[in-house]
Amino acid sequence: MSWQFILGLILGIFGTFIEVLIPLIVRQFIDGKTHISAHINFRLVAVIVLTIIFSAIISAFCQYLISVAGNLKIAEVRMEIEQKLLTLPMSFFTNQKSGQLSSHLINDAEVVQDFMTSSIPATINSLIAVLGSFIVLFHLDWQLTVFIVLSFSLIILIAYPIGKISEKLSLTTQNKLSELSGQSTENIYNIRSIKLNNAYRPVLLNFKQVVVELFKVSNKTDRIFSIVGPIQTVFTLGIILLIIIYGSIRVQQASLSIGTLVSFLIYLFQVIEPINMLGNFYTSYKQAKGATLELNKILNTPGEKSVYQVNSQILFAKNSCLTLKNASFSYQKEPVLQNISLSFNSGQKIAIVGSSGAGKTTIINLLTRLYELNEGQLLLNSVSATNYDLNTWRNLFAVVTQENTIISGSIYLNLTFGLTAIPEESDIWVALDKANLLEDVQKMPNGLQTLVGEQGIGLSGGQRQRLQIARAYLRQANFLILDEATSNLDPNSEKIITNTLNELLANHQTTLIVIAHRLSTIVDSDKIYFLDNHQITGSGTHQELMQLVPKYKQFVNEELLAVEK
Numbered sequence: 001m002s003w004q005f006i007l008g009l010i011l012g013i014f015g016t017f018i019e020v021l022i023p024l025i026v027r028q029f030i031d032g033k034t035h036i037s038a039h040i041n042f043r044l045v046a047v048i049v050l051t052i053i054f055s056a057i058i059s060a061f062c063q064y065l066i067s068v069a070g071n072l073k074i075a076e077v078r079m080e081i082e083q084k085l086l087t088l089p090m091s092f093f094t095n096q097k098s099g100q101l102s103s104h105l106i107n108d109a110e111v112v113q114d115f116m117t118s119s120i121p122a123t124i125n126s127l128i129a130v131l132g133s134f135i136v137l138f139h140l141d142w143q144l145t146v147f148i149v150l151s152f153s154l155i156i157l158i159a160y161p162i163g164k165i166s167e168k169l170s171l172t173t174q175n176k177l178s179e180l181s182g183q184s185t186e187n188i189y190n191i192r193s194i195k196l197n198n199a200y201r202p203v204l205l206n207f208k209q210v211v212v213e214l215f216k217v218s219n220k221t222d223r224i225f226s227i228v229g230p231i232q233t234v235f236t237l238g239i240i241l242l243i244i245i246y247g248s249i250r251v252q253q254a255s256l257s258i259g260t261l262v263s264f265l266i267y268l269f270q271v272i273e274p275i276n277m278l279g280n281f282y283t284s285y286k287q288a289k290g291a292t293l294e295l296n297k298i299l300n301t302p303g304e305k306s307v308y309q310v311n312s313q314i315l316f317a318k319n320s321c322l323t324l325k326n327a328s329f330s331y332q333k334e335p336v337l338q339n340i341s342l343s344f345n346s347g348q349k350i351a352i353v354g355s356s357g358a359g360k361t362t363i364i365n366l367l368t369r370l371y372e373l374n375e376g377q378l379l380l381n382s383v384s385a386t387n388y389d390l391n392t393w394r395n396l397f398a399v400v401t402q403e404n405t406i407i408s409g410s411i412y413l414n415l416t417f418g419l420t421a422i423p424e425e426s427d428i429w430v431a432l433d434k435a436n437l438l439e440d441v442q443k444m445p446n447g448l449q450t451l452v453g454e455q456g457i458g459l460s461g462g463q464r465q466r467l468q469i470a471r472a473y474l475r476q477a478n479f480l481i482l483d484e485a486t487s488n489l490d491p492n493s494e495k496i497i498t499n500t501l502n503e504l505l506a507n508h509q510t511t512l513i514v515i516a517h518r519l520s521t522i523v524d525s526d527k528i529y530f531l532d533n534h535q536i537t538g539s540g541t542h543q544e545l546m547q548l549v550p551k552y553k554q555f556v557n558e559e560l561l562a563v564e565k
């Protein structure tokens with residue numbers, strides 16, 4: 001609990017205490033005038049007015065402080081969710097739409113914010129006001145007070161079922177909202193494909209379906225709340241009428257003074273709003289609970305297993321060896337890799353080949369610990385990878401994938417993405433040169449600060465690949481992984497990048513792990529692993545495999561050479 005919340009609460013109690021005093025002063029004003037003198041007591045009027053102003057100022061401060069506390073809390077919650085999202089395992093994201101996730105982050109959190117900054121402070125203040133008022137009322141006339149308490153308890157009869165319905169509706173609303181946001185994000189992301197495939201109509205129809213569902217849920221919610229409001233008002237007015245009748249009878253019987261009846265009615269008007277607030281709290285609570293169900297699911301999903309034993313330093317020697325030993329893995333039920341063993345010695349170029357869907361990228365996912373092995377071991381110099389924390393482990397690798405990993409922002413931002421030590425500008429230009437991107441960037445209007453658009457939309461396919469290669473070069477990692485990373489390159493760029501990679505290998509700076517569908521890219525590898533039917537069915541140089549593994553020979557002739565042609 002923050003200091004703003006505690007101070008707000010104290011001020012709230014104090015303000016309510018003053019508010020509770022007002023009807024008592026009014027009572028003294030009326031009864032005093034009736035019995036003692038016919039003159040208006042202006043001093044008492046001044047006290048009443050000042051007390052009202054003072055209590056309003058305190059209530060404003062209290063409201064502000066509690067809202068600040070709520071805002072702080074919600075900022076914390078938003079950070080907590082984002083942090084959680086970024087550390088969730090890759091498997092979590094397979095079945096999620098990014099837009100849906102961000103909708104939960106924004107819309108669900110907004111419901112919580114509303115609950116914390118409006119419902120909770122209002123309820124606390126209401127509780128204090130109602131309790132304080134009833135203590136005084138009880139002191140003034142206990143029979144009338146018991147009558148009021150019993151009447152208002154009936155509000156629970158309305159609040160309980162409404163709360164239950166609200167929880168369900170709120171959950172549905174948030175889910176529909178996230179679906180809408182998911183579809184909208186996906187449509188923007190796929191705009192090029194939608195246009196090229198003329199898929200405008202079916203995409204719009206899908207979107208309309210969710211819009212209509214959301215419209216129906218919103219209407220249902222509004223229908224319920226538009227009925228509840230008037231019922232509450234009629235109910236409250238009925239109670240006030242009964243109290244006035246009962247009070248008037250008591251005044252006629254001289255068992256109640258007019259001043260006491262007036263102060264009773266003032267108290268009543270003062271507590272009607274808070275009592276309704278207390279009734280609504282249950283509804284708001286249920287709403288917030290429904291809205292945050294998905295958010296809680298995210299927060300309760302276990303994050304990546306970061307570390308088993310703290311060992312944050314990896315001492316990487318020149319003759320290091322990265323090994324996958326008897327490894328098996330499946331994303332779902334179907335096995336993708338079965339009992340495979342591979343080793344990657346430093347300073348070597350090692351290729352992984354196999355037909356499409358054979359599991360080559362999956363091996364990269366396992367080496368970089370994006371996914372954990374189902375069986376077997378991942379070792380660096382015979383020490384299990386799980387002995388190192390994830391950040392340290394992933395710093396071993398620079399990966400250029402077949403996917404587009406360009407982020408919106410400048411060329412500079414893309415090149416330094418994730419680097420802890422910001423490189424010298426001269427190093428950045430060297431990296432661009434090594435990736436054959438130097439001239440392209442020099443020609444750009446703002447050089448390194450040129451904005452590339454979302455996913456590098458302002459760059460050509462080859463430029464995007466070269467930018468990713470330059471980024472990987474700057475990381476100076478021990479393992480450089482190129483997963484179909486040169487497929488979009490023109491022969492000149494490929495030649496320059498091949499020279500760069502050979503330089504790195506000659507200096508023993510880097511181990512190169514290559515996945516490619518072009519024979520020329522892998523033919524000079526120190527070792528090639530041939531992946532077939534979930535297993536490694538051959539390993540060695542290209543010549544060795546051509547002689548010893550007939551299926552590899554067939555694969556080279558039918559697939560690799562075909563791509564080359």
Ligand SMILES: Nc1ncnc2c1ncn2[C@@H]1O[C@H](COP(=O)(O)OP(=O)(O)OP(=O)(O)O)[C@@H](O)[C@H]1O
Pocket residue numbers: 094331332336354355356357358359360361362363
């Ligand atoms: N995130 C995932 N969830 C479920 N299944 C997956 C996932 N990623 C890949 N797969 C499946 O795992 C198998 C191996 O995929 P992988 O991407 O490793 O193949 P690949 O050899 O790299 O193929 P390509 O040469 O076409 O890139 C495929 O059958 C694929 O459908």
